[in-house]
């Protein structure tokens with residue numbers, strides 16, 4: 001088992017601003033700190049070609065993280081010592097890779113304090129000249145939101161993840177051979193945890209992912225999801241240009257609250273108002289609607305959903321649910337999915353069906369980590 005350093009000492013825990021803030025009390029002037037932060041990120045994460053800013057490229061060979069390379073990058077002496085207190089090494093260890101028959105691969109990571117978290121590499125199903133791959137990352141160990149269809153929610157919240165632990169899910173995933181063949185071009189914060197419950201750390205990770213001198217993702221390629229924590233939606237839009245996905249999963253408050261306790265705090269009317277008030281001009285939102293057989297999949301439910309989203313620039317992703325911990329919430333038939341989608345589209349709602357991936361390796365979020373936690377025996381597969 002590898003020794004892992006604490007994520008608070010990791011370079012990957014800082015976006016450009018927070019790195020500059022780290023340097024100022026350690027002797028750098030504000031101007032030096034700003035310049036040094038940019039050059040440090042470039043040295044650590046972009047390698048020797050700072051002009052090659054294509055997101056999703058396989059990681060270029062990095063410069064060594066030492067006095068010589070920082071001097072070569074014209075980082076002032078006062079900042080060099082402070083920067084070298086931070087480690088560029090990943091603070092997670094990949095302990096298992098579980099490939100699925102549908103092409104998705106679940107990654108199980110161990111944290112410095114022995115906890116287990118998951119990411120999922122999801123290759124696109126469509127044929128494109130350059131295949132696109134999405135990485136689904138976790139933002140917490142466990143989750144306090146207790147959605148009844150979710151394995152992660154069953155175990156409760158253990159702790160928030162640090163920014164570096166979110167970034168390192170990506171850094172390790174993109175170095176895998178399959179990511180070299182089909183580079184990761186989108187990141188979604190839809191793994192274990194409710195990102196809005198750890199919003200500062202998530203937004204710092206988003207900033208670093210979108211930083212031109214670090215990982216250079218376009219903000220439109222990074223999506224943060226929420227279960228519907230309505231009182232943080234305005235702050236989200238004020239602080240980032242990343243995309244927002246909101247999980248609805250039921251067409252009325254009674255059914256929504258039964259499977260998503262957050263509905264008792266923020267009902268659908270409150271959620272609608274929060275989104276409509278905060279959504280910036282020209283932007284749109286993604287609504288997620290997991291379809292459960294016989295629970296929320298009737299054409300009348302599609303009508304109610306269409307009424308809810310009316311007036312909000314959006315797309316609806318309909319997701320036929322994976323089997324999860326709640327036996328009452330089963331997978332709908334293809335016919336029910338088709339009828340639901342047809343009803344939505346007939347009301348003019350932009351709708352996509354997203355097939356859940358990785359059913360055979362623990363298809364509901366947190367299932368793999370949950371299973372390994374129960375077994376307490378991480379299996380090292382590479």
Ligand code: SF4
Pocket residue numbers: 142143144145146147150151152153154191192193194227365
């Ligand atoms: S679905 Fe998301 S918010 Fe709900 S319990 Fe699972 S991880 Fe938490």
